[in-house]
Amino acid sequence: MRPNKRDELVRKALEIFYRDGFNATGMDRLVVETGVSKTSMYKHFRTKEDLILAALRLRDENFRNWLFRECENRADTPEAQMLAMFDALAAWFAQDGFRGCMFIKASAEFQDKAHPINVQAAEHKRLLLNWLTGLAQQAGFAAPESLAMQLLLLKEGAIVAAAMLGIDGPAQEAKQAARVLLDHAPGSR
Amino acid sequence: MRPNKRDELVRKALEIFYRDGFNATGMDRLVVETGVSKTSMYKHFRTKEDLILAALRLRDENFRNWLFRECENRADTPEAQMLAMFDALAAWFAQDGFRGCMFIKASAEFQDKAHPINVQAAEHKRLLLNWLTGLAQQAGFAAPESLAMQLLLLKEGAIVAAAMLGIDGPAQEAKQAARVLLDHAPGSR
DNA sequence: TCGAATATGTACTGATCTGTACACTAAAGG
């Protein structure tokens, strides 16, 4: 049995969508670049939208797993892990082919809030927010939701700024800001 | 002489691009929605790209003027104006038809860093950063560039979060975070 | 060896895309 052509298709489609955008990438080019025949593509995914959704699901899984693991590897306490997130981001920004956040892009290209792609992109951000909230709770902060949202703002801002203004600066400044916020947040740590 | 059909075209194109996206909006639909004939459109703008650039120029002018004025109207000192920016943002988020930042979207749809549209979008962010740096300098902070970048991260993060997760929360949390950052930034105010 | 499943290649449909061609109209200004 082949190692699931379908998974490989999604993996490559993800790569191409991330690099070139959703609307700007036609199915014909996906056929050429993935090497999967058009017939097979449409057997696995009834529409382009379905393929995009599958790619976003994979991206969500990959990105969150990567980020959580990075934070765990870089720090032991929940508070230190929140701070370490910005080191992980800095490493990501420095990678070849960094192009910003795929979910922000997806939300930008499919603006309708009822559109499945928009819904799924928003869900990704919500999951990250929940994760940060959990860490803030574990760390014993008095207002974990508030702190989590503030750190999320720094993270999203850093991604946008790194993608638009260059990777030097945003991640470092985000971390410095996060340290100040953590140091002065109310709570009985 | 008519009140400049060209300006009206750019104004309406801006509105439509903001609402529906760049790649998703065809010239044929612009013809219908603006009421300007296709011949005229292509007489004023040689390509769709030129029209997008003109729309972005107008947006940049409008947005920066609006933001600067809002901050001046809401506060007197440079430091207070930096904080007031987040109140202005909150008001923007609450407006009907709020769809996030047009320049982030433009940068998402035209990812190539050498592309004129990407260049212009980045320039908008750079101008905002410079403005914040100026305010931080006037306010007498010791590291104005650093503080300005941190506030920019909060601003961009708030816009993204408001567009994706809902308008309640991001602006308020961004302001709270900004207050903490301002209160604990080094400098002889 | 048969049959089901999964793949391929390619030509096609009908829509939509950006941009052009061409003939026409309205009006202002010297």
Added chain:
DNA sequence: CCTTTAGTGTACAGATCAGTACATATTCGA
């Protein structure tokens, strides 16, 4: 009055879009 300028309307070219049709090939378990 006549030229210039700015506009209209529409048909079209050539490319590309998402998605389908159809005939063929490969693989693998029963």
